[in-house]
Amino acid sequence: MDRTHTIGIHHSAFLRQWAFGCFIILSACLVTSAASRPNVLLIMCDDLNDYVQTFGGHPQIKTPNITRLVRSGVSFRQAHCNIPICNPSRASMMCGLYPHTTGVFGFGNWDENEVLKNSRTMMAHFRTHGYHALGTGKIMHNRDRREWNVYGHKSDYGPFANEGNKTDVAHPDVPAPFRDDFGAIDGSFGPLFKLDGRKSHATGKPFVWRTGNWAHKRELRFESDDDRDPTGDELNAQWAVRKLKQFAKQPGRKPFFMGVGFLRPHTPLIVPQEYFDRFPLDSIQLPDIQAGDDEDTYKHTVASDSDDRGSDRGTKIYDSLIASYGGRREYALRKFIQAYLASVASVDDLVGDILDALDNSPLKDNTVVVFTSDHGWGMGEKDYVYKNSLWQESTRVPLIIRAPGVSKDGGVCELPVSLVDIYPTLIDLCGLPSNTVKNEKGRQLDGHSLKPLLSNPSKGNWSGPDAALTALYQWASYYDPAEQSYSLRFKDWRYIRYRNATEELYHTAEDPHEWTNLAHDSNFRVRLLSMRKQLLDQIPSRPQPKPTKTDNEIWKENFFKKHPQADANRDGKLSWPELQAYKKKLDAGTTPVAKPNPTDRLQATGTFSRNDANHLIFTDKNSGKTYYVINSLAKKIEPHLTKPIEVLARVKPAETGKVLLMVHIVSLKE
Known part of the structure; x- marks a missing residue:
């Protein structure tokens, strides 16, 4: 073998070993630095x-x-x-x-x-x-x-007082007009206690306590300060x-x-x-x-x-x-x-x-x-x-x-x-x-x-x-x-x-x-x-280009996209009276819940698990996408977290949190 070529090979190997050693040392330093922060x-x-x-x-x-x-x-x-x-x-x-x-x-x-x-x-x-x-x-x-x-x-934001439907209201002890003027959020204050059949001023229905985020609320059980849900x-x-x-x-x-x-x-x-x-x-x-x-x-x-x-x-x-x-x-x-x-x-x-x-x-x-x-x-x-x-x-x-x-x-x-x-x-x-x-x-x-x-x-x-x-x-x-x-x-x-x-x-x-x-x-x-x-x-004094829509109008547009059926006169536009009327129906739970379109069904294979917040999630093996299971199938799926199961589940894509899909799921063993 040519001596020059042999030296080149040895030199190249040395450089690779030297570079790798430097990388290890540098990585260790970085890890140590991060860990010491x-x-x-x-x-x-x-x-x-x-x-x-x-x-x-x-x-x-x-x-x-x-x-x-x-x-x-x-x-x-x-x-x-x-x-x-x-x-x-x-x-x-x-x-x-x-x-x-x-x-x-x-x-x-x-x-x-x-x-x-x-x-x-x-x-x-x-x-x-x-x-x-x-x-x-x-x-x-x-x-x-x-x-x-x-x-x-x-x-x-809970606990909320609730009239036994989708409508949260002010605390039972808050008098009118304050409870009516400002409602379940700003119009509500008072102790959390056992309701014992207390009834709504407006509907006559028994109050219950509810809590949860805006999308998913649950009843909060309360017997006493020492015997209740957190x-x-x-x-x-x-x-x-x-x-x-x-x-x-x-x-x-x-x-x-x-x-x-x-x-x-x-x-x-x-x-x-x-x-x-x-x-x-x-x-x-x-x-x-x-x-x-x-x-x-x-x-x-x-x-x-x-x-x-x-x-x-x-x-x-x-x-x-x-x-x-x-x-x-x-x-x-x-x-x-x-x-x-x-x-x-x-x-x-x-x-x-x-x-x-x-x-x-x-x-x-x-x-x-x-x-x-x-x-x-x-x-x-x-x-x-x-x-x-x-x-x-x-x-x-x-x-x-x-x-x-x-x-x-x-x-x-x-x-x-x-x-x-x-x-x-x-x-x-x-x-x-x-x-x-x-x-x-x-x-x-x-x-x-x-x-x-x-x-x-x-x-x-x-x-x-x-x-x-x-x-x-x-x-x-x-x-x-x-x-x-x-x-x-x-x-x-x-x-x-x-x-x-x-x-x-x-x-x-x-x-x-x-x-x-x-x-x-x-x-x-x-x-x-x-x-x-x-x-x-x-403060900048140079005028900025003014938007053509106010926050109110943008909010109304987003509501219309989510609830197109709110357009009562079918003119393709949503008026404020139409929005307010439909929102009252939503709050009262009298509007039909839109069912997912069968064309939205996906075929997916993957695994079920629970995340740190204890939400049931499904991970699609092929796409790598994660979905939250949002319907009542959780109890049915629970025993099969590590076993195969076929279900038709209503899920919410984790990366957008917007679109609801019906997914035909075939789970795998982990």
Whole structure:
């Protein structure tokens, strides 16, 4: 053999061995690096304001378990949401982008937004960089299950009172007109108890308790506080505890990013009686409310008749609540506040269960814990009971971060920060790349890492802005950022500018309740102009192309696609009266359920199994697609999970969650 050729072969073999060795070493380093990164536990509540011990919201609140976290982490006392209503707030927080950056100010699907669908969510970014991402409950408002490796339970707003059909109603103890004005969600509060034949005011039928997600609800059995089915929040806590205990027994596993989303204290404020007993009604203290406090405010000037949640819903709730108790304002507010305090206490117990599982395990010293809420809630201040205002009660949220080895135990930070800062903070703490975009259509994070403030809460060198920015949700308006309403919360001031150019200015250092609007006081003109300029400089002023359809119209189109039979006059169009009439029939359960078209039947061969959420699923051997079994065949299939069986099953494709199919299934042995 030619010597040159022989040398080439030996050299080539050496290079291959060297490269393989480098690959092994590099892989080991990467695995070690990933394994040494801290875990993340994100706990979110819904509609939780500052009614948390040490945050000063209500003097009688009892949250001993959240207080444990306060003592072992850093509390941000001036943390604010970026928009005070569920869907856009959660989209903003979990993607780290302001609403004015994305144009998401409403309830459209976040994953259809051009910016958000081309940017990574927090959990997707962690998953991309070696984390096991798992979640349960309400983290984003909807459509986020595919962002996780594993997801537990869907959002469950229950318990609901029910009249024995498809119609959920307000709690049996809620009087009219409140129960009729605001229904099973916002019009419902009271203890969970044994119904004992209690009957509906409207139909005379016996009440039952129900719970579950919007698509699939089930009856909730209740005999007593100690003998009942678990609520949705309790199921989420139990799921999280099981997962934490599993991870504690798996040293060397990849790090996890876990999200746990609780619904309470979102309405309906229905929790077991034991939590109401902790707050006797006669002893409930009311917040400081000044008569006529709403007279120098301007939120009502941007309301719209077609815009319920985004207009003056809080004023309507306040008026209806008081009218329902015969005009007894203090009594009505005490009833509602008692239910809210009870709901917060119920969540606190569940937070305690999760912290017990974490802190009594080896995971404690290597797990970052974040506790927060999507926005706050008003309790009668400015004659307003609701979220979605630009005042302190709606924008302020509790934010607590415990980062072992970094955060100061019991630290308190008074600087204004916001929810968009959580994403970059976790990236910084976990050593992940800061680039979170999928392509050029995405946007880099708007927030700033809070890590410097964790080690030095009062004097940390933070690069963020001097004011927290919050936008106002408007259902019926076009989502041009320049046409929205905004607030800037500085350390000692709040500035509000509504989309019609009306303004409010509060010196919060001397006026913490925001009682006195100084916007028209000439003594504060210079400050007003400075804050106005700061806000307008931050918001894009160039008009955006206006959509031709409002959210209402898009929602109606989607309803028509799903229910074409709602077109009563068969003119090929769906009017609002037709939609409302058909929806009433749906709620009452009087419409025939559309049967799957026989042409939709598929022939599939594969296996049955159950996922982490205990859903029965079928995996098609040929396509690899996964289907959820959604009809009553589950009991029939259950004994055959590992045995062959032929069935005709009604299923839902997991990847879309939209189309229902009849599938002729031949299962295989596993």
